[in-house]
Amino acid sequence: MRTALARLTLASLLGCAPAFGQSLVVCTEASPEGFDITQYTAATTADASAETVFERLVQFAPGSTRLVPALAESWEISPDGLQYTFTLRQGVKFHRTDYFSPTREFNADDVLWSFERQLDPQHPWHKLAPRGFPYAESMGLPGLISAVEKLDDHHVRFTLRHPEAPFLADLAMGFASIYSAEYGDLLLAAQKADQLNNLPIGTGPFVFQRYQKDAQVRFNANPDYWSGKPKIDHLLLAITPDPNVRIQKVKAGDCQIAVYPKPTDIPALRQEPNLKVEELDSLLVAYVALNTRHKPLDDVRVRQAINLAFDRKAYLKAQFGEGAATPAIAPYPPTLWGSDPQLKGWPHNPARAKQLLEEAGIQPGLKLSIWTRPGGGPTNPNPGIGAQMLQDDLNKIGIQADIRVFEWGELIKRAKQGEHDLIFMGWVGDNGDPDNFLTPNLSCAAAKSGENQAGWCNAEFDELLRQARASTDQEVRADLYRQALAIFQQEAPWIALAYPKQFAVLRPNVRGFTLSPLGANNFSRVELAP
Known part of the structure; x- marks a missing residue:
């Protein structure tokens, strides 16, 4: 039996009789924080x-x-x-x-x-x-x-x-x-x-109609769009945090596209005769930020110990299954220029982690908090399982961590204020340049603004980023970024988790939907076949 949420029909979502050729319903993972995207x-x-x-x-x-x-x-x-x-x-x-x-x-x-x-x-x-x-x-x-x-x-x-x-x-x-x-x-x-x-x-392909908090966002096609009116007349984003419910709804035809399915479900979804699975190697990274503004996380030995304690191999298997993600080492995937094939990730070594904690003067019983969100998305498909695995691994080296779950908007707001100790986060590259992973997430300016959840500010790292941005020679820039990655690796402000693939599940009549390596979902070219 489906849940009550899953029993919502397309007609009830749209508030009218269904018009499959003109109305597109997309089951998405979370509410927008607002509509002023600059914020x-x-x-x-x-x-x-x-x-x-x-x-x-x-x-x-x-x-x-x-x-x-x-x-x-x-x-x-x-x-x-x-x-x-x-x-x-x-x-x-x-x-x-x-x-x-x-x-x-x-x-x-x-x-x-x-x-x-x-x-x-x-x-x-x-x-x-x-x-x-x-x-x-x-x-x-x-x-x-x-x-x-x-x-x-x-x-x-x-x-x-x-x-x-x-x-x-x-x-x-x-x-x-x-x-x-x-x-x-x-x-x-x-x-x-x-x-x-x-x-x-704005001037975009869709005109905002209304937003029902934590439920849906409605748009109408822009009849005056300079590039031509979209094929669909109405777009509805149905906010569905539970990935299982998203899949139930796309199977039932209550939505035509379900974004961010659980990677572990992909093999079974590929066997569904009435569904299509889109897949793409995207510019995604999943990580845990360690808040260096909080003691003792300001001590590099403690951060290194936490990296050594976490069993990434087990984490990837539980979260992503086979082939849906690769282990992360740096802040951006190795498919992006400027990566360093010589850089090695932190091994799983609890014994060495305990030694580092002792060297840092940390006694067993250190209390930390692990922050995460409900639901699941491409960089954190099952937040509860991930947080529990980290909690268990930290417990094995004498760190007692409690898990705190916040709705997405609240999580972001409080993280920007630096209230967390450890927080599960992810990043989607916005422009195909390595700088987009480094400057917005790890620079001193980002630490000051609160967007750098690690609160980490390293002058040498920052200077390398500045020099790289100022150069137009890609080889020079790549070398500078490799030097910056070495500092990141040694300083360990993150637990780099995974480079996930991106997936979407579609009804067979969906045409013109293209996954973006930048993680954006644009529906202006979508049309629905009869």
Whole structure:
């Protein structure tokens, strides 16, 4: 018998009779944290905002890390790498809804508003983001971008203080989404700033309709979309934290796509005659961050001991089964350039772990907390099992750890404040550049902003990242990143767990859905066959 949640039909989800040729229901893993994507980093939030409502100057071609035009038709980069001049697409319309009616088309003013809000402390919207701007802050963009200038209505120039190799790819990431300056001005004048996060307006393929917390997000196709109206008329994200229920619902036809199935279920799902399984080697890493701001985790010997204590081989088998993930060593997969094939992971050696704890003066009975989430996603398919395995292994070396489970939004908020000791996390590469795994997650700027959950700040590591970003020579950059990875390995601010594959389960009538190596789920090209 299915659970009550699983018995929800497509008609009840949509609030109308089903229209399979026009309405797409996607069973997804968690609620969005909000819809102002500049304030958030979670993939589920990006799926519900950056991949539906908003767009950027440039974008990645479907299923790849290749940059193609979006709201900018073309761009020029100065020979010294300090100026990026964009020619903006004309005729692009912002969404028209019952809460906003635009009076003009997209232009340079919207680009300036979208970036100055994040970069300029004097901008009237800068202090109105309760969570700040985690990407802009962790990547040090206020110190990188010296100016964003409007040359005319259809040309914008970014001037950098120093060359930054990944800058153009960075502009394809969610935080670089373009907002309506007109909408922002109206909200500020009406003292309704919160509405920007609750009722978003963009230029993307779908128009936000409504959000029912922890239940569903509804969108309608954008009839005025510059790239052509999507094939589906309605998109519904059905928030279904339990991966078992997601699979039940896609089997029953209550949703047409179920994202993030449990990897251990994939072999059986491949045998289902009425389902399709999509698979991709993605830029994913699963890890446990060790909060170096808390004693005794500030002692490298304690962090090394925890790495030695954890049985990664058993963890991977329990969480991912066979072939769905490979053991992690560094902060990004070895398929990405700049990896170091000579780098070795921490072996499972509880005896040596105990010795290190003794050397650090740690007596048996040390108490730590392990933080995780309910449900499951691609980097942590079964959070309960993973946390219990870590708890058991730590207990064997004399560390008593209690497990604390928080809903995703609360977990992220409290982790940013540094309340945790150990926390299970994951990261999806946003732009195909190694820097995207390192600077947002492990830099000193990211530690200051709270996005670096380890709170780890190493000056030598930071300087290597800075030099790598400033170089346009990929071989030079790769060598610098390999040096940085050696420091990461020795300092052990994470337990690097796994490089998971990405999966999605589809009904057989789904056409045009493409998994992205960057972990994004975009449904604008999906259509449903009769």
